Every structure is written in structure tokens, then in C-alpha cells.
Amino acid sequence: MSKKILAILFAVVFPTLALANTYTLPTPNNDMIGKVTYDYIKPGKNIKQLARENDIGYYEILQANPHINPQKTYDWQKFTIPSKYLLPDAPRSGLVMNIAELRLYYYPANSNKVITYPTAIGMLGMETPTGTFKVIERLDHPKWYVPKSEIAEMAKQGVYLPKVMDSNPANPLGYYGLRLSARTYLFHGTNVPPTVGRRASAGCMHLYPENIKALYEMVPVGTNVTIVDQPFKAGWVGNTLYFQAVTPLYEDRQKWMHNYRPIYTKVIKDAVKQVNAKVDINWQKVKEMLKEPNGIPQPIGHIT
Template identity: 40%
Template sequence: MPCLNLRVPRSPRRPAIARLSAWLVLVLLPALAPAQTFTLPPEGDSVVGRPLEIATRYEDTFADVARAHGLGFREVAVANPGVDPWVPGEGTVITLPTSHILPDAPREGIVINVAEMRLYYYPRGRNEVITHPIGIGREGWATPTGTGTILDKTAHPSWTPPASIRAEHAARGDILPAVVPPGPANPLGDYAMRLSLPGYLIHGTNRPFGVGMRISHGCIRLYPEDIASLFAQVPIGTRVNIVNQPYKAGWRDGVLYVEAHPPLDEDQAGGLNTTPLVAAVIGAAEQRGLEPDWERIRAAALEHTGLPVPVTGELTRMPLLRAAAWPAPADAAPKQEPAPQAIVSAATPRDQEWHLHMGAFRDPTGLEMLTGELNALRIPSRVEAVPGRDLQRLVLGPFATAAEAMAARVRVREATGIEPALLPPGDAGS
């Protein structure tokens, strides 16, 4: 079962100071969250935003950049093929997919497109759309499509893990309690909204690195700051429409654009199916009697960058916004230097050791949770301070051979949804 049997009991009445603190969070966090908010385009158009081009800084990671710009990890990775997502390097120019074709669905309530791992919220009475990246169910625990409503909302929920999830964790040596109370160990985060689709939630997370990936048991996860913002705005009874649209087409200023995302793995079992893309393009082109450039459409389908690509007219790409650099968040986490966890046998010379790079993190809570999961997998890890930066770098290993490192890489991917970068001998940092 996916999020089935997840129970979100109402929290007991808390002291006045705690209730006041929760109210302040709901009021203040929406203004601080890195949500992408756009004015709705005129009737007949459906493209919002502009892609942003930035230069990365030393030890930036795509996870780091994505969260700061209201994006998910995979979105940034597919938009920048050929760039190392964990060590893009100083001064590397990357494109951020901060432009979107709105899903082909009624513009009301919440629309979730699982193929692009993104949520769109259309506030009633406001001519705008607010969009957030999401984490969804991994293969075998897929987030379902369909329509429903928000049944109720709970701040500081408890989590009652189903027997199937407890058994899965136990097989990895991670024994879950019968009930996980509110707090940093709770995978629901600080806010949860229960859907009328039985057993499914829209909720926060204590593992923000998983947003933008397929890592959940079917529920929809948001960054902590995003769920706080959404929770404060979305009323009970709001319509929720979950769709699966890897290919979208839409107009802006007389130009037709297509946007192609990698289809979910289970949708590629019989090979790449571009029929939905062709249907979307034909449907949009017929509105205005223009002939699209099918070569450009084919290229977009094969590249799957998630960026809107113009397929009529003279444009070869959407105009970019550019920033020479991007600022570090004001609330960057303080440096921590936990002791290394384990090492390989002394028989292996240090200059022959292999490692895996999990990325650099500002969030100490998420880093602690991830390190705990790695310890449960019996995979050695260490946390290093990145020189001159308020970042903590998570390195796995050392491993005596490349084969051992690759085997650990597979285990990490299966357990966390993150595929670490392989670091050959001499390339593991300090």
C-alpha cells in the first residue's frame, strides 16, 4: 500500500504560545517561500514565466540551486544535460526551467502534473497561478491520477506507518515505531492536507532533498517552506486534479511552444511514445491554423529538457532572463562537523580509495536524516565543511574498489531516490 493507512490525527490543544507560534509561521512563511507566482496569461495562451540563466558558484549542487529557485532536482538536471549535478563547478552557466506551459486541465484549485513533478495552484478570485516542485511516489508506489478535493488540513501531524512500510524499513535494519509523533523525524513534515483520494496526502517532508524526485510511497511532498505557504492559502474543499502529462503545448504572443519531460519509467515500458505530444501539438495548432515545425518538435521530444521550445515562427529558443550570480539564502545553516562514520581497511592505500558524493546541504535537519538512513544501510559516510561556504558536503566511503562503490550507489538510489556521483581515487576532497 502507498500512503494508504497513513493516519493524520488532529493535534491536541496546545498552549497559547505554541498556537501563536504556529499562526506566525503561517502568516510569515508564505512571503519568504521561493514560490513561482505568475499572472495568468490572456485567454488562448498558456505559457508563463521565463527561463533563468545563472553561473554556479564553487561547490554548488543542483539540489542547492533548485531549492533556492523553487525548483526540483530533476527539473534542473534534465534542463542541463552534460553538467555534473553534484559538482557543476565554479562559473558554469546553467539554465533554470522557471518557465512553464500550464497543464491541459481546468484552471481551478490544485492541478498536479506527476510527469513534471510540479503542482499548480489557482487561487479563487485571483488572476494568478502559484507553482511548486513536488516529490511523488516511486515506481511500484506510483502517485495516482484522478480528481478529488482537500478533505482536511492538519498542522504538526503524527504519522502511523502502515505495516507494509514498516516491513520495508525493517528489511533495511530501520525499525519504525507504531506512531511517529510531530517533530524532525516525522516524514510528513509540519503540515499535511488529506485528499478525498483514499489514503493520499499533500504534505511537507523532513527530507527536502527528495523534492523533485520519485521517493515517496505515493503521497505528494513539498519543501517545508512551500507546504507552509500552500497550507495557509488552500481552503478545505479545494478541487485537486492529478494528471500525467509529460508533453504539453501552448501559445504565447503568437508563438506555439512545446514542453517535453521524461515520461515516468512505467510509461516507457514499450518504448518512447510521442503520440500524446503529437496530439497536444495538433490540438493547439488547429486553434490558430499554423503549421508547426515537426523537426523542432521531434528534437524537443528526444531531448526532454522540460523547457518550453518554440515550434512556430522565427524563434529558436525562448528569450532568457540572466543573472551573473545568485545570492545565498539569508538563513544559511551554521557549519557542523560530525565525526567520520567509518573507513575501509588500512590495507587499502588512501590514493586508491573510491567515494560517492551525495551533494552539499544547507539544511542540517535534512542532512541528519539522510546520514541516519545511510547508517541504517551500513554505508560509511562523513560530513565535511565546504571551505568558505555555509554548506556541508556529504561523502560516502571510502570503498576499496570501484565495484564496491557502484554497489553502494545502487543501494543508496533504491533506498533514498538519490543517485550519488562516483568519485574516483584522489577526487574525494578533504
């Protein structure tokens, strides 16, 4: 079956996902994509399924709906879908992964589009690294070479893993992957989709099965990969300055001793430096946003 036919079938089977995560790249002086939407828990569904249907990660939907108990949802309960983003402070080319928001941005070459996907990242003690890398291999139905530590740990629980696991529904790599130049790290699929949008891996970044398939088909070997850690982002839409905040990762909270002021102040001031004008900033609003970060960009200033 040709890739063209597969793409058509994908758009038919997953019409919302095929469109929801692709945006026109804003002009160089603008940094916002997407919009906040709303959706409802359908009968027989749960919050994890709602997140996947809207191409949102688990932590994202929880942060955007802090008043909702994920264990006590009900039919037709309304949810805010935080599908509005400031682009990370990174080159707008190749793959840009912001581990703080558990989200990947892909800038296809020779295109005016940006595509974004939720991801899982490394657990505490198995952190996903930051830095610059390249895609060195595209993996179709990859085998999983099980780490000795994983074999030993699972054996304690009475589960005995093989040294090599062929591609099958139980393989945690899923059916597609992109290997980075730091060879032990990949973007890959998963056999447990509800873990997308969580800290749930040994350092790799895994995506919903339909998203890694789409990414695998688009991304060539040699693509640049930039991995950043940016819980606070600031950017422009016309003459208005926006700020976006998520809860920093645990290790960042410890490193910064919960004193985020130097971090977010620098982010905002760096954005102001991009314009040759006086900017009136509502610092009180910034502080209010940081009391309960919801991951949704909000206006905090404007050119005067």
C-alpha cells in the same frame, strides 16, 4: 502570531521563494508563465541547494542542464533555471498536479494568480494516481501512521519504527499536509528536502518545507484537485505555438513502447484546434526536442 505577521516574516526570510513561484494568470488564449533564468553554484553549495533556492525540483534542473555532472560541480558554475512553463491541459482552478513534470499548479479562487511548486511523487510500484479529488483535511504537525509494510521493510535493515510517529524532525510528513478524498494520498512536507523533484514517496506528493507551509495556509478544505500525467504540453502565446517536453515516466515509456509520436501529435493537434486559423508547424524541431527533452517550452509553429 497572526498569519499576516507570518506571511511578512516568510517574505523577509525567503524573499526569492515568496516571489519566484507566483505568476499572473495568462489570458484564456495564452498558456505560458515564467521565464528561463540563470544562476550559479555559490561557494560551499551544491546542485540540490541551488535547485531549492530557485524553487526547482532535482530532475528539472538535471534535464535543463544535461551537460553538467551533478557529482562534479564547482564554485560559480552556471546553471539554466527552467522556470518557464506551459500550463497543463486541465481546468485552471484549484490544485492541478502534473506528475510527469513533478510539478504542482495552484489557482487560488477569486484571483488572477497561479502559483507553482516542485514536488516529489510516488516511486515505481507506488505510483501517484491520476484523477479528480478534493482536499478534505488540512493537517498541522501531522502524525505518521506507519504502514505495516514500512515497519517490516525497515526492520530488515535493523531500523525499528513505531506504529505511530508524532510530529518531529524525523517525521517524513513534515509539519503540514493536505489530505485528499483518496484518503491515503496527501500533499505534505518532508524531512529530506533534496528528494523534492524525484520519485521518492509511497504515492504522496511532498514539497519543500517552506512551500507546503505556504500552501497549507492558502488552500481551504473543499478545494478541487486534478492530477494529470502530461509529459508533453502545447500552448499558445499570441500567434505562436509552443511545445514543452519532459522525459515520460518509466511506466509510460513501457506502456507506449517508446513510441511517443501518437501522444505528442495529439497534444499539438489539440492545441491547433483551439484557433480558427491555419498553423505552420515545424515537426522537425519537435522531433529534435524529443531527442533530449529539457523541460523548457520552445516555439514550434505560428498562425499563418
